[in-house]
Amino acid sequence: MHGGGGIEIGSHVIMGANCYLIASNHQYRSRELPIMLQGDHRRGISIGSNVWLGGGVTVLDGVSIGDNVVVGAGTVIAEPVESNSVVFHSRALTQRGMF
Known part of the structure; x- marks a missing residue:
């Protein structure tokens, strides 16, 4: 979990192995400046109750x-x-659609 923007999780939530919750994102507006100097936005993540993340x-x-x-x-x-x-x-469906 990367909770820079805040993460709210309801009750009875199941998360499978290797889930990622990324509550911020880098901004990219200029090729002239390093990305790490362009700031980020942090809107956060909200997960309700009785949710299953595979x-x-x-x-x-x-x-x-x-x-x-x-x-x-x-x-x-x-x-x-x-x-x-x-x-x-479904990655299988996506891959078939690419050919």
């Missing part, structure tokens, strides 16, 4: 996940997730 899930800054949500293993969450949802990313 192994290897990554939750990025600014995301809120509602209650009663299942996130499949290996999924990257970059946008809000509504309550009572199942979210997953």
Whole structure:
């Protein structure tokens, strides 16, 4: 967990192995300045109650996940997730779509 922007976690949350919660992000506005000198933004992460994050899930800054949500293993969450949802990313389908 990287909680620079704050992380709120509800009750009865399960996280599989190797989950990442990254509650800040570097800004990149100029090629002239080193990235580390360009600051960052910190919106934070909110995870509701009764949520299951499968192994290897990554939750990025600014995301809120509602209650009663299942996130499949290996999924990257970059946008809000509504309550009572199942979210997953199938790499097999993505790879087939690339050919």
